[in-house]
Amino acid sequence: MTTPTTTPTTTVRVSGLRAAALALPGPARLAALTLLLLPFGGLIAAVVSLRTPDPHHPVPVSARALGSGETFKALERHLDANLPGRDALIGVVNTARYLTTRGGSDEVTLGEGGWLFLRSELAAHPRQAAHLRERADLIADLNRDLKARGVTLLVAVSPNKSRVQAAQLPGGALPGWTTNTYADFQALLRGRGVHSVDLLTPMQRAARTRAQYYRTDTHWNQLGARTAAQATAQAIRALAPDLPASTFTTDAAPAAPRPGDLLNLMGLQHTPDALRPPADTEATETTVAEGSDLGGGLLGDAPQVLLAGTSYGLRGNYHGALQQALGSAVLNVSREGADFSGSLRPALRDPAFQAAPPRVLVWELPERFLPLPLDEEDHAPLAP
């Protein structure tokens, strides 16, 4: 500390201290000042952070938690998560990284021409085959259960962006893995008698002429969603040709910028377009049923197709495009952050489902979750 001290042999007068500080070379003075101001400014920020309520980062205080160090670790996580200006810091750093070396973040890899990819899609998974089998077995059990209740299950795996838009990856190709998650999983499902729809092939074909995914987002864009929806609709029709007919119309809003979730993962959501990979532009489409005869038919007002999906089921007007391509209403119970079975489980437990199950249950799930180890809840059967 630069405050005057009175150790047994040394006394520094305040006036002498000031003079000594002012006599320092400029860079040394600036460094000292910075290392005085930063921690003390930071202390205020840290106190603000620690006083911020945050249910996602609780701090356990008990003898056991203190003894194991969990209290300290949780306190650190709480502080990091709630530090004022943290997003701005991340933005500054990642903007500098992007501008100087075209570097991404821990989660995002930059491709060609401003394309961004989720790094987890590109990771190698040594135990992938075992995890795919476990998931396929789980789905086969569900399929049997649903079949007994008169419900046809259709699995629609939304392919990785990196697989469909591989030409935009750095180097213009997927890493040379020896495994193909998408094809392997389709084969596993077929082998277990589970209906599935191949969304990858039509999307890859379509991607040769027009992008099927947003450049700055992990999800399919409206074109990709439409391609996927048409393939899904075709598969549904093959399983249930006599669905009640409805008419739909699609309107488009004026084109507007659409910054994607990968820009958020890079912390660049508030950075001007000139300093980051530019945001996508989109004329957002909305599909609505003509009149009010939503699914009116054999089962009254209840649509006979249920879509339980992830954020893909909520993006790019996939649901709307599916209804339009099918010519029949589809009830959408997709959820954000559903991962593997996050939207399916509550749908299956819903009393409405139990009382009047749909004829076809479309389960949309992203390819990138398939090679991962099962979550705790996925060790239990899917059907209640």
Added chain:
Amino acid sequence: MVFSSYVFLLLFLPLFLIAYALTPARARSLTILLGSLLFYAWAAPAALGLLVTVIVFTYLIGGRVFASAGRARWTWLTLGVGGNLALLGYFKYANMAVGSTNAIRDALGLDPFLWQHVLLPVGLSFYIFHAISYLVDLHRGSAQPPRNIIDFGAFVSLFPHLVAGPILRFNQLADQFRERTHTPAKFAEGAQRFMIGLSMKVLLADPLAPMVNAAYTAAQPSAADAWLGSVAYTLQLFFDFAGYSHMAIGLALMLGLRFPENFLDPYTATSITAFWQRWHVSLGTFLREYVYIPLGGNRHGLARTNLNLFLVMTVGGLWHGANWTFVLWGMWNGAFLVLERVLKKKFGRPPPPVWYAIPKVMLIVILGRVLFRSESVAHAGEVYRGLAGLNGGPLTPDVALLVTPERLAVMLAGVAVIYGVPALRARPHLLRPAVSAAGAYALVPLFLFAVATLAAQQYAPFLYFQF
């Protein structure tokens, strides 16, 4: 707690500095002790008792060593050093000993010993070495005992060097605990050293970690994987550890304490001997003072000197961890030290030119580091196969994914710092004064950028925390 974290920078450091500044001079050791115990408890609360035990045990034994003479003095020293080494041996080497014994028993068809794996407390190797140096310095008469156990506890647990060094001999700090000065110049110098260290760690070491990890977790690394991973690891380890040492020295200066340097441009060394005089200097000094000299040093002829050198490096390797990879790494270095010594004696040739000597030393260092970084001897063998091109040439996909322009730029910047800074230090006239001044001022924005980077990066502990 690590220095490169917000909890240290924004919570611990300011609160500690406030407490330190408000504490009367005579009680500042107590503030250091309490602050250091909190710092330690943050990382490993369960191991705090062990640290306190070592402090109390060593202080009490040290009192006996100082107060006694002759055989009794030697007996107390043996008890103190033996007790500390026993703790180190149990926590650090018991797993390895039992594992190796069980491997032999297994080969002989015998049942293995049942064994509960022992967890290594953070920083144990460092504070045990500090405790041993205290006892030996008292015995040699090269240091006076501290005023009280508070001063001694503050020396052992001093948070700037508690968990990853540098390893300090007691007599280097004893006087400074009795009296030290606090000046703006010292604080500013400490601030600059801290800033350099944090910038090294965050901007030059951490970005390389994922690429190194990928290369060293590949089951069969290709030639490109193995060479890229090993060169990147050589850079990562330097900036990680030298960065930590800069921060430790800087923090100590801010408290009025001056630590000796721990890195003296080691990658510009033109011989392995010189390399080990410049890399992790405090460990080298400790081993020389407390292992090499007690073994007889160079006082008993060339053969014995060479054996001593070899043994000291092997012990140094083993100190880094209870794994045969570290033992072999120590032997690798010991062998080259001996070889250099023998060749010099035998041929007495003039030193080779720098353009040849530095790459040669670096090649020896890089090849040795394969053992240092690998999980097992078998895996090190696989990396050596990769280096020799026996696992194919091109990068494997999971490594290739992590070879980004950013990381290549970081590697280039690292090389520029390692070789450019010493060159400019030797020839300051090469830079115009304005450029030099701008470079000095640039440290502050660089540091602030490193601090901001902490928000955007995943947790990256210091490599030397594991030792």
